[in-house]
Amino acid sequence: MRMKFRKQCLRMSILATMAVGGWCVLSPLTPPQVPAPPQTPSLETAATPSVPERREYTLLFTGDVMLSRAVGSRMEKQKDWSLPFHLIADTLRDADLRYCNLEGPVSDRGRNLHHLYSFRADPRAIEGLKATGFNVVSQANNHAYDWGPEALLDSLERLRAAGIRPVGAGQNILAAHYPLLVNVGGLRIAFLAYVDIDPKEAAADVNRPGVAWLDPAQALADIRFARPLADLVIVCPHWGVEYALKPTRDQVELAHQMIDAGADMIVGSHPHVVQPLENYHDHWIAYSLGNFVFDQQNAATHRGLMLRVRVRDKQISEVLPLAIRINSSFQAELAPADHRSPRPVLAEKSPGSPHPGE
Secondary structure, three states, X not given: OHHHHHXXXXXXXXXXXXXXXXXXXXXXXEOOOOOOOOOOOOOOOOOEOOEOOOOEEEEEEEEEEOOOHHHHHHHHHHOOOOHHHOOOHHHHHOOOEEEEEEXXXXXXXXXXXXXXXXXXXXXXXXXXXXXXXXXXXEOOOOOOOOOHHHHHHHHHHHHHHOOOEEEOEEOOHHHHHOOEEEEEOOEEEEEEEEEOOOOHHHEOEXXXXXXXXXXXXXXXXXXXXHHHHOOEEEEEEEOOOOOOOOOOHHHHHHHHHHXXXXXXEEXXXXXXXXOXXXXXXXXXXXXXXXXXXXXXXXXXXXXXXXXXXXXXXOEEEEEEEEEEEEOOOOOEEEOOOOOOOOOOOOOOOOOOOOOOOO
């Protein structure tokens, strides 16, 4: 018990150091994430005196992307690692930044921990993500640890090597919780990503790689820390109840607290179905965007939302939901105009009890 107490104290002291001083652990897998000279031209083009700083930007946010299992088999069979994105590629390219929740590691390493569903995508799948233009992906989800820490760290390293910025996981708890800072043509964006879906042992700790666990108090502290570092703070929680059509009371309350702490927008994932959008104090909360690329059989999981976010004068000026459909080849496409898309209604102030998952 005494050792456990000491370990808890050590963990909290390190997080406190981050919150007060902004110190970041450096390692080959955890590059410094402080405002620095550009590393990726498409994302970090610094403004120069001779070129006026841009005033308008377009950001695209998609739902869950799973490139393993049947999706991976289809790509390998056709020898086309961009296959899931062919029908949506033009829409994705018409943006300054593209984000998705990447379900599971992209690696050929690790050991299958035999969770209920264990995902691990072929490393060649990164070719498709890169070719389609994804800039930022969350690895803070319940499948990131399916093949253990070796696969997770390998995935983070491979993504970075391809110019794709992972968020919500790292070499230790500090790296997992530290905001990902991205410069999009002069617009500074801080991303934070969390998960509160088991397995809990996937959570990063002082000396253990893993994901950023969604502890409400810590998340609010992280948001306050990130606020002065960026023009926009975007929080991406992997949360909620699978297949539920609305968020729980706890989710709504925490989302409001995140906005009050300084977040500009919340983009949620995990339920695999679309949940309501909410405008809270002129800030948007997407509790779940549903699936973007997945191979689930339930018809409700074949639909999702993509958010086109317009930024003007470094403030979010418009959020436009675009209905997405996944076809029989596991390809994401814009839903036809006559397609019955999920209605982006406001969340109830006091949602009922969560729906049971399947």
